[in-house]
Amino acid sequence: MDAIEVNDLYKSFGDVKAVQGVSFTAEQGTIFSLLGPNGAGKTTIIAMLSTLLRPDQGDAKIMGYSILENPMGVKSVLGVVPQEIALYEDLSARENSTFWGKMYGLRGSILKARVDEVLEMIGLTDRAKGAVSKFSGGMKRRVNIGVALLHKPQVIYMDEPTVGIDPQSRRNILDSVVALKNQGMTVLYTTHYMEEAQELSDKIAIMDFGKIVASGTHAELVKIVGQLDRITLTINAEGSQVLETWKAISGVAQISSENGFLTVLAEDSNLVLPRLFDSAASLNVRITSVNILEPNLEAVFLHLTGRALRD
Amino acid sequence: MIRTFDIMLKDIHQILIDRQTFLFLLIMPVAFTFLFGYASGGFSSGSSDSRLPVGYITRDDSWFSQEMHELLADSEVIRLQEFPANKLDEMDKLIANEKLAAGIIIPERYGADFLKGKPIKITLIADNSATSTTTVKSAILSTLIRLDSAAQTANIMEQMIGNRTPFDYIFEETLSAWETPLIRISKIESSAIDPEVNETLAYISPGMMLQFAIAGLMTCAQIIVNERKSRSLQRLFTTATRRIHILAGHYLAILGIIFSQFTLLILFGTFALKVNYLRNPPATFLVAFASALCIAALGLLIGVVSKNEDQAVVFSLIPMFVFSGIGGAWMPLEFTSPTFQKIGHISPIAWAMDGFENIASRGLEFNSVLIPVAALLGYATAFFILAAWRFQVSQEH
Known part of the structure; x- marks a missing residue:
């Protein structure tokens, strides 16, 4: 069943066309990522799907509830993690969680139990009484995510939740996103970090200038560019000693030697790399370093838009 | 609906953890009440004023009337209690109830006619059978004689020496020569004097209370601003909480804070400053509640x-x-001209002051606060509608 069905959404702000005919579906219990540079329209889509903004055209259904006809139904199944730290910073983590739990309709012992569970989940039980304003950026982000999980939503939107935080906190957040999926939640995740979309997503939609320029699984997307894997090696001998032999190895499309590095273009690095090691051993040459660069979403974005993702 | 109370409780908690709140809502009004009280002699001679309270309504803005007002206000016999020109009925009632010893009405063009030598009449409302009436009459007559003498002397001098010395100068000099009269009344007894009531503080206390209630709004308003800035408001919109519940929650929080402030300061005024707020508790409650509704809506x-x-x-x-400033929180509006009194009533503070003064100072009945309360409710409604409209519009863009 599709948890999220988006059908031909449009939204303009004056002359600026923020979203232009966006459609996609996300299956229940999957992670669907919207990948694109800043200003691509990701947050506007989240705002429309959260019923904060009314689309100029089109509709969407969240767990079967129309954002136009039944916004309260949408809100009842939804948890939203905004891009900003949308918390009351003068209140403690527990006070914030309790307040937001009440806003999500939780009361009494259920509320208290869920607050305790979520504080445990985000690893802030020990700091629960501290004012959020005194927390580090990563801790704030964790609380920001935690309050959206209090009512166990069926669908959760996460709008660039890892912006501006340290690598360790980022790792924790990415792990928690996968954990949410494993609990059966549907996650709509926006990011401009290609690696995050690649690591987390079951399906990805690449956005640019308010439009989805491509969508599918990671594998489907990279097929669009049809690039070969690039294997860069160094060996303890002159490159010329292996060039001719390696050219003949099955799966090697091209090989070149430059500045002490050998560059091999292959259809599948997983198949070719063992063959290269075997060949090197038979030639009595030792491979001293290997770097594999698979075709990625950055390349796809570049291919489709003519610009780098971070431009 | 229960979410409204959750938001209210959250706001109150946020407001109370800000130390600035107590500074503006309690410490400053108490400190400034003492400051203004000392400055205007409210603590100088114990808690009571032994002069006879006399109502005063003027319909004349001339300098001559102002001179007379100053002389009467400085009297050691009578204490003027000013009323706006349209409050004659209230003054009458207070005289009938022996809350005032008498009432004086200065007619239009009084000063101009006096100086032209035309016959003029000042209306004195008093109970002829009361002993205090004779005292009041004497005090007023002696003041009028001083004025008349000064005016006559100035006229004669002007005729004798021509325009070399201005009339105003001669008048002031002659008037000041009579500053220490030969005969003075030093002991006054009347049922209109309430020795337990401090009349000076009866307008300073509500004035400071109302002024700092508005000052305290900065803390309350900052809660709403920060909620919007941090995008917590946007997040609230993604929950099943309706906009009107959010607005009502914020409003009730400010209302609760302001009304609590009023309650504490009214009790402080009653027991520490001897302001007679509890002369009519239901009326005082009504004025305080209406004022809180109005100021909270402004917040x-x-x-x-x-x-x-x-x-x-x-x-x-x-x-x-x-x-x-214009609403009479710093100085009673009755000390100002009728025109300024009308302008002053653009301010909701003027209506709140009317309400509190009618009870604590003028000793009027419950009905006297109904018009001020109605005006305050009108302001509260207008401010709330404006806030709701702005809230709606700002979220749509």
Whole structure:
């Protein structure tokens, strides 16, 4: 069943066309990522799907509830993690969680139990009484995510939740996103970090200038560019000693030697790399370093838009 | 609906953990009440004023009338209690109830006619059977004689020496020569004097209370501003909480804070300053509640229109100074001209002051607060509607 069905959404702000005919579906219990540079329209889509903004055209259904006809139904199944730290910073983590739990309709012992569970989940039980304003950026982000999980939503939107935080906190957040999926939640995740979309997503939609320029699984997307894997090696001998032999190895499309590095273009690095090691051993040459660069979403974005993702 | 109370409780908690709240809502009004009280002699001679309270209504703005007002106000016999020109009925009632010893009405063109030598009449309302009436008459007559003598002397001198010395100068000099009269009344007894009531503080106390209630709005408004700035408001919209519940939650929080402030300061005024707020408790409650409704709605409006914390401070201080200044929180409006009194009533503070003074100072009945309360409710409604409209519009863009 599709948890999220988006059908031909449009939204303009004056002359600026923020979203232009966006459609996609996300299956229940999957992670669907919207990948694109800043200003691509990701947050506007989240705002429309959260019923904060009314689309100029089109509709969407969240767990079967129309954002136009039944916004309260949408809100009842939804948890939203905004891009900003949308918390009351003068209140403690527990006070914030309790307040937001009440806003999500939780009361009494259920509320208290869920607050305790979520504080445990985000690893802030020990700091629960501290004012959020005194927390580090990563801790704030964790609380920001935690309050959206209090009512166990069926669908959760996460709008660039890892912006501006340290690598360790980022790792924790990415792990928690996968954990949410494993609990059966549907996650709509926006990011401009290609690696995050690649690591987390079951399906990805690449956005640019308010439009989805491509969508599918990671594998489907990279097929669009049809690039070969690039294997860069160094060996303890002159490159010329292996060039001719390696050219003949099955799966090697091209090989070149430059500045002490050998560059091999292959259809599948997983198949070719063992063959290269075997060949090197038979030639009595030792491979001293290997770097594999698979075709990625950055390349796809570049291919489709003519610009780098971070431009 | 229960979410409204959750938001209210959250706001109150946020307001109370800000130390600034107590500074503006309690410490400052108490400190300034003492400061203004000392400055205007409210603590100088114990808690009572032994002069006879006399109502005073003037319909004449001339300098001559003002001279007379000053002389009467300085009297050691009578204590003027000013009423706006349209409050004759209230003054009458107080005289009938022996809350005032008498009432004086200065007619239109009084000063101009006096100086032209035309026959003039000052109306004195008093109970002829009361012993205090004779005292009041004597005090007024002696004042009029001083004025008349000064005017006559100035006229004669002007005729004798021509225009070399201005009339005004001679008049002032002659008037001051009579500053220490030969005969003075030093002991006055009347049922209109309430030795337990401090009349000076009866307008300073509500004035400071109302002024700093508005000043305290800056903390309340900042809560709303920060909620919007941090995008917590946007997040609230993603929950099943309706906009009107959010607005009502914020409003009730400010209302609760302001009304609690009023309650504490009214009790402080009653027991520490001897202000007679509890002369009519239901009326005082009604005025305090209506004032709180009005000021809370103003706070909500400030919170909704302010784009940042600095604006919230500025937008709180501007109405504090303007509304308090023209509304009689610093000085009774009765001391000003009838025109300024009308202008002053643009400010909701003027209506709140009317309500509190009618009870605590003028000793009027419950009905006397109904018009001020109606005006305050009107302001409260207007401010709330404006806030709700602005809230709706700002979220649509």
